[in-house]
Amino acid sequence: MPFIPHTEDDVKTMLKTIGVKSTDDLFDEIPSNLRINDLNALDVGLNEMAMGRDMKDRAARDGGLACFLGAGAYEHHIPAAVWQITGRGEFLTAYTPYQAEASQGTLQLLYEYQTMMAHLMGLEVSNASLYDGASALAEAVLMAVRTNTAAKESRILIAGNLHPHYRQTIEALVRPQGILLETLPYNDKTGCLETQLPKIENGDIVAVVIAQPNFFGGIEEVDAITDWAHQHQALVIAVVNPIAMALLKEPGAWGQRGADIVCGEGQPLGIPLASGGPYFGFLCTKMDYVRQMPGRLIGRTVDQDGKPGFSLTLQAREQHIRRAKATSNICTNQGLAVTAATIYMSLLGASGLSDVAKASHANSKTLCAALTAIPGIRLRFNSPYFHEFVIECPCTADVLIQALLKKNILAGLDLSVLSPELDHCLLICVTETKTADDINAYVNAFLHALQNITSISTTVED
Amino acid sequence: MPFIPHTEDDVKTMLKTIGVKSTDDLFDEIPSNLRINDLNALDVGLNEMAMGRDMKDRAARDGGLACFLGAGAYEHHIPAAVWQITGRGEFLTAYTPYQAEASQGTLQLLYEYQTMMAHLMGLEVSNASLYDGASALAEAVLMAVRTNTAAKESRILIAGNLHPHYRQTIEALVRPQGILLETLPYNDKTGCLETQLPKIENGDIVAVVIAQPNFFGGIEEVDAITDWAHQHQALVIAVVNPIAMALLKEPGAWGQRGADIVCGEGQPLGIPLASGGPYFGFLCTKMDYVRQMPGRLIGRTVDQDGKPGFSLTLQAREQHIRRAKATSNICTNQGLAVTAATIYMSLLGASGLSDVAKASHANSKTLCAALTAIPGIRLRFNSPYFHEFVIECPCTADVLIQALLKKNILAGLDLSVLSPELDHCLLICVTETKTADDINAYVNAFLHALQNITSISTTVED
């Protein structure tokens, strides 16, 4: 029997030891009216070979596109060593390191991860992961509410150019606790937050959420916003792309005092796109706020011989100890993804990460220049951007996306997801994975699609 | 620098310690007329990402065919666990277990391999691998010459229906030692060795080489041949397919006394087709002949506390000890492939291996029946076969192969490689990897090709 090691003799002996006649007897405490006897509405099992054929067909249907789509999930080159080491049974099939002495591998790795992530963000502390970027932001909001006890009301100001899915996620996750979410508007020309920040009173606002880069790829004036928030006793929650942080100012250095809580999606750090997960959310903060942090934390300590070692610490924040009073309900996190990210960051080092950021930036500039040189195509927002930008087209973005799909190019995101008025806008991302040929292929396919569209519309008009 | 860990400071310190100015000085014993200064005719290096694009293109060009080709290399399903475990760094990047205490993993695994392989062949001893099936046969022939000292001349009788590449390989490898290779003819109707065996004198022949199944997939009357050879004081060398041995009588049980040396290609046991290698050759024999065996042998022993352990043994047979008097020059062998094969055999067990053999057999029967039901197509040889058979077609086999390639089917082997007269003959293999749909697709493509050919030839004749 697949995966079950018992021989018939084993079963007999075991039943005898227990003192029952059949395995069925072991379920005799289940009231008979609740018993079912089979799962026969399901299919019979397949063997691994047949399953392989089936799954290869499915994978083939989903693969093979040249990806120019970002919008929160980014294709980067992942060195082979990352997943070959991450996939070792000892990392893959262990669980939460409750028994520290039998988990020093995972624990030390997580401590190293916490270190790298804190340094990347310019903050003092990082936890050992949350589910993903969006849910990490929700946790950051809840953490801010617990931390900023000076605030009169649980009001949070959220950048209007935050990823819409992030906004939806925090709505779902923090709304039950009566937290008010309000929008900090962005400027229609720059795509960035208005430089004229709203008038607020001290203690009106728990925290301000800023995205750097914002959903359009644009780069915000983070120093000014941070200082403004701090002047009004609001905390600053930064949502950032970790690869961008190799190039852009780290949140710990924003303004006079730095952002207070930094979170985001860890996926760009060595995690494949993989239909959206598993990724991981990261969360960093100042040492002062560590006791309000959600998620696992690993501390360095010593063993009884004085030898250094690592263990879960500040567990009194967590649900398995504090239960109803925990900082979060999170238990299982995204450990394996963090394992990969740690190996990724080690392999690249700071300068490697910076190379990736710069190459992505340069590539996106190249494609943007080529596209905006086409008559009728313009850059929608005039702010500097990192590796993602928005163009406005003479037709709906969806038409172009469909046309480029036929050439196996995933052209970008139709911004009508954000608001129906943006339906002529296409959000395009280019990372270091794209060659000059790839970029040319995009431009050619794009031109070709535009010509078709123009000729069709001309025909129709005739 | 890729893969080189030195910092500039390291290099300075190291040069200073050595007492030279530059690394170039370290090469000052090379006469200056021999020095070159660069390899500039080669390309500059690529990074892993660019290399990935390039190699994926190449792999795509070679993949995607439905494989009905055997002829010495067989496609079988390989459970995922096989290479995930084999690929662990500790197996992958160790070398020959010279330091036994630091190599118990590899050594115990090889001991287990020797055990499984010896049992599969019905013999007492197996070595730890040779390069491949063909070179293993050459080693078997040399071993037979060393062993059968009663023989007057170094004459070897070789089955005429042995894989032609095996024949060529032994020609190349044993010819320099003056060994005479003669052919034991096969019957043109059955494809098997003539039942009327030639008259030979005692001591005329060192050994007889029999293939089971033979190159045509046919099953030989091994008992009779073995006894005949033994009656004339010739050794019997069996060349077998290890998967077939789950179904067919094991060489150790052939005739009255069993085959003396068994060798063959280990690839079917969990090794991918991979353009022909790395595979591994196996070699088994009777305990009496073990000191003439080539290749590594692992023995079980005890450590100084009496605890069981494993080490290389009978090293006095090997080149690194015996040098010019060694049983072979082999040093590096095919250890990793054997690691995979051991895990494969453990996962399948005897009954799993038997299932694979039976499913392959059944599938080949199905395709054969469907093809030979087509008018004009006949089974070329009328002997029972294992999972490979020969059909004779109204056109050259090559025409059919080319036609089926267009449908992404690798139809089989054009037997004109063996002899120009067999150019209408196609050697086809079907393993357990093929579904009923796959077999139907073959038959349909075949029919379609035949129709095209017939209509073309009809047109031409008209």
Add this chain to the structure above:
Amino acid sequence: MLIFEISAKGRRNHLQAPRLAPAATDIPAHLLRHKAPLFPEVSELQVVRHYTQLSRKNFSIDTQFYPLGSCTMKYNPRGVHQLASLEGFLQHHPLTPASHSQGYLQSAYELQQILSHITGLSAVSLTPMAGAQGEFAGVAMIRAYHLSRGDTARTEFLVPDAAHGTNPATAVMCGFRIKEIPTDKHGDVDLDALRAAVGPHTAGIMLTNPSTLGVFERRISEIAKIIHAAGGLLYYDGANLNAILGKCRPGDMGFDVMHINLHKTFATPHGGGGPGSGPVAANDRLKPFLPTPIVGYDGKQYRWLTTKDCPQSIGRLSAFMGNAGIILRANIYARLLGREGLCRVSEYATLNANYLMARLQQAGFTLAFPDRRASHEFIITFKKEAKTLGVSAKDIAKRLLDYGVHAPTTYFPLLVPECFLIEPTETESKEELDNFINILITILKEAKDSPDLVKQAPHNLPVRRLDDLKAAKELDLTWRE
């Protein structure tokens, strides 16, 4: 040694990082980074060697028996991992149009169907990223349900004292007050206390069955009646589904909504702490409130259903669609096993637990519920040993590590003192169980003969017992130069 301690300034390992001539950037200088982050500077071999060596300091299913109760540490089939890692799946961007996502969508849809059938509930959303997020979804759905009916008085959630910590933490995240319900001496919910606790403020109850005490709650139908009669709804914590696959269904027990831990019952790797996946299943009443996205199928194409399709949905719980890779793995696992294989899971998991329990009882260990059947797990308590020998459950757990066996869950559930929650799972052999029994017997003997050996354990691991107090007091959470 930390990776930072292997680092050397100026060491470069740039093969992986593609470089481009740096383009002139229009990003203003004050928005650029000025100080590189403190990352290690190490060679690729150093990275590979460091993390390979680190991995070897872990216990894991692939290397050890790992009977961690409530966590279902069963074999994670290698074939499942391989097929879920096919390049087509890994390359696939989550926002790819449905036309080019049919492979993944079909797999997700099938899993929704399978889970629906197994749980006896009519609809499933796969988006929650672990059990706790599944709990959140379910409780938030109950909240949304009451609110949708204008029933704003229901501010309390009932949680048995045996419940997993995530249960009360979740209910609080959903804005509820917690009422704890005690357990009777047989491990069942105290019905009188339950009756006394319910009322017009009751939004619902969170329950797992079999409970984390390792026993099946026999009066579950009565509990359901009590809660439903009071206008509350029932949430099922599906962490223990491995115990009842194909034997009974939460939907039939009267539960309205539940989560399933794919990383437990469906054998996806636990990854040193995660990722998991916690799909939520609901009956018709709660179906409209399921979190999005959900996969729909019109007979021809699979597509994502969003809040446009499900206007009453509690919304989105993550940026994309949950832990898709885990969902793929669960699909493959379920279809590999098929209908017979899935039924066998609970049979053999239960057989193993009851065998282990019987043998340990015979060997003199104290069972928490000696007159009950074990479900797929059970509890022993070292209360006696702690008193008479001064050896705690923790000491015994640490000593087990010395023998190359991972410890069971300790000190959980909280209401059984000095306890082990032991879950062998169906993929462990009788030999492995017998070995574990013999080790426990040996340790018990050691605890009597040389208690210090046990109290000072572990002795054979990379570190001796760690100073957790120091870790919490002198917080050292990141390495500094």
Add this chain to the structure above:
Amino acid sequence: MLIFEISAKGRRNHLQAPRLAPAATDIPAHLLRHKAPLFPEVSELQVVRHYTQLSRKNFSIDTQFYPLGSCTMKYNPRGVHQLASLEGFLQHHPLTPASHSQGYLQSAYELQQILSHITGLSAVSLTPMAGAQGEFAGVAMIRAYHLSRGDTARTEFLVPDAAHGTNPATAVMCGFRIKEIPTDKHGDVDLDALRAAVGPHTAGIMLTNPSTLGVFERRISEIAKIIHAAGGLLYYDGANLNAILGKCRPGDMGFDVMHINLHKTFATPHGGGGPGSGPVAANDRLKPFLPTPIVGYDGKQYRWLTTKDCPQSIGRLSAFMGNAGIILRANIYARLLGREGLCRVSEYATLNANYLMARLQQAGFTLAFPDRRASHEFIITFKKEAKTLGVSAKDIAKRLLDYGVHAPTTYFPLLVPECFLIEPTETESKEELDNFINILITILKEAKDSPDLVKQAPHNLPVRRLDDLKAAKELDLTWRE
């Protein structure tokens, strides 16, 4: 525990083995197998756990410093392994028509070109499966060359006494008698002895340069002249190519034919003993005799050249085309490094060796050739320690294992007593070398202060020192029930 000892009769693990209704077979009963082979009956988890645990008993590059002289245990890049394992390559049948093999054929052809350039020889055949088979090919080509000219008197091969064991073994396999040439005290070939040995019977000489003594043979051009003048040819054992990549070329030294160990210089994994790959390169004189198949290119298509194209070829050395997967890996490695990277290999390998040698000499270790440069490797001898302390090179090697470092090659070359042949390779860091030096110093101190500690080593490994004598005397080569 052996896998057979985990086995239990009737345990089944058949997920992987597809079953079909057994077809009626026409195979006569007397040709069928009647007794199943003794294979283990184990579950998939048992297999995974057993072999995962076993693997952990190995030292390897990925886990340890592994300075095994003459074996070039350098980092095997993970990216190379991944790309050579792409499914299109793994699926590819060796007899697929060339039209559907262009990906592999191009890669093989490129490698032929690269090797030709690196070695300074005009043509390459990739078919030999390891160094020893490459030697066979080369020596057989020399034999074929002489015979093709009707020169049947050349029955002797010259081999320096420092040569690797495969060299004399190979020459014998090719039907030659061996004449051993002694080494002078500087590690060079004794030219007088060489002159005395050559003659009309001389078919050729096998030489490696730098030699296995870790020094460069400075009078190589003179040696070539002597051999060529006598009508013999020169075979170069390319195992030490890592020392001279981009610095000098065997073709320029006067060699006619050579092999290259791809598993050494080109960083392909050694796999616990193999596979390797030993391509053979030849100058114009010997090119016609290269073993087949070889890859040809007509400017449009790559194809296999067989004996039809190369009628003088020594023929085929394996059933297909050699260790194709290793050839792919070498191609990828060479192209990743490119022209600069390949030159750096020998520079840093040599730097590491000379640094280690200098430091060890300073620390009081005895060098075999103190007045010579190290190539990529060098020799120290414990002759003194063996005499004065009774501690052998073997003892020290075993003690090194206790410190988590693989031992260098011991007792080879045979002509230096109690020796270590130490090859650090270019991918090891200065820190790793310093660590090794400190360990050796510690061990030398131990050898003086507590020699038994060293003589009884290892102490910290899965087994203590093994009884090799018993292994050979009481042969136990397979497990029996």
